[in-house]
Amino acid sequence: xxxxxxxxxxxxxxxxxxxxxxxxxxxxxxxxxxxxxxxxxxxxxxxxxxxxxxxxxxxxxxxxxxxxxxxxxxxxxxxxxxxxxxxxxxxxxxxxxxxxxxxxxxxxxxxxxxx
Amino acid sequence: xxxxxxxxxxxxxxxxxxxxxxxxxxxxxxxxxxxxxxxxxxxxxxxxxxxxxxxxxxxxxxxxxxxxxxxxxxxxxxxxxxxxxxxxxxxxxxxxxxxxxxxxxxxxxxxxxx
Numbered sequence: 011x012x013x014x015x016x017x018x019x020x021x022x023x024x025x026x027x028x029x030x031x032x033x034x035x036x037x038x039x040x041x042x043x044x045x046x047x048x049x050x051x052x053x054x055x056x057x058x059x060x061x062x063x064x065x066x067x068x069x070x071x072x073x074x075x076x077x078x079x080x081x082x083x084x085x086x087x088x089x090x091x092x093x094x095x096x097x098x099x100x101x102x103x104x105x106x107x108x109x110x111x112x113x114x115x116x117x118x119x120x121x122x123x124x125x
Numbered sequence: 126x127x128x129x130x131x132x133x134x135x136x137x138x139x140x141x142x143x144x145x146x147x148x149x150x151x152x153x154x155x156x157x158x159x160x161x162x163x164x165x166x167x168x169x170x171x172x173x174x175x176x177x178x179x180x181x182x183x184x185x186x187x188x189x190x191x192x193x194x195x196x197x198x199x200x201x202x203x204x205x206x207x208x209x210x211x212x213x214x215x216x217x218x219x220x221x222x223x224x225x226x227x228x229x230x231x232x233x234x235x236x237x238x239x
Contacts, residue, residue: 014167016167018165042227044227046230051233051235052232052233053129053131053215053217053230053231053232053233054168054215054230055230056227056228056229059227098167098168100227113170113227113228115167115168116167117165117166117167118167
């Protein structure tokens with residue numbers, strides 16, 4: 011079983027729809043949760059960062075963490091064609107091994123917003 | 126502007142050749158990383174370095190080598206021992222803070238074996 015599971019999609023929705031992207035994980039030690047956005051042929055960029063459980067909102071984006079279910083979500087409201095990208099979840103625990111915190115990525119979900 | 130640069134953007138390699146991918150950052154970050162990205166597999170860690178003249182193997186280090194002679198630079202060599210090198214390679218950096226380990230990524234180098 012992979013430490014982090016993410017539905018690879020692809021996911022295609024009409025402009026203006028609410029999008030839900032999800033990841034599940036197995037390591038209960040994970041405390042930090044991130045979402046990265048990656049446009050085609052580009053490097054990932056950090057979109058949202060959450061520590062422990064709860065919600066965090068930034069404009070049209072909301073990150074949600076449910077540690078009891080080992081489940082994280084990213085919601086995109088009023089989706090735009092410019093949101094079309096691959097979204098990667100990532101998570102880490104506080105443990106430092108050989109000087110670094112291990113960051114585990116999901117496989118990424120490819121999202122297309124249709125005008 | 127602060128950031129990470131990678132070169133070249135596209136690289137073609139013949140069987141049996143070693144090639145070196147460049148990564149430079151001006152973010153004053155101590156830590157630097159190399160990831161490999163294949164379709165449907167997310168990002169896999171190849172090597173990382175927390176400090177100059179020191180580096181550690183990641184999950185898939187076989188067939189790769191790195192050096193860290195300067196804080197700003199972390200080149201990756203893909204050797205002929207790497208059996209399936211065609212992939213998208215991403216360099217990243219971070220502070221040595223313990224708060225989450227979030228990475229800043231470069232634009233990537235796409236390596237194709239001919």
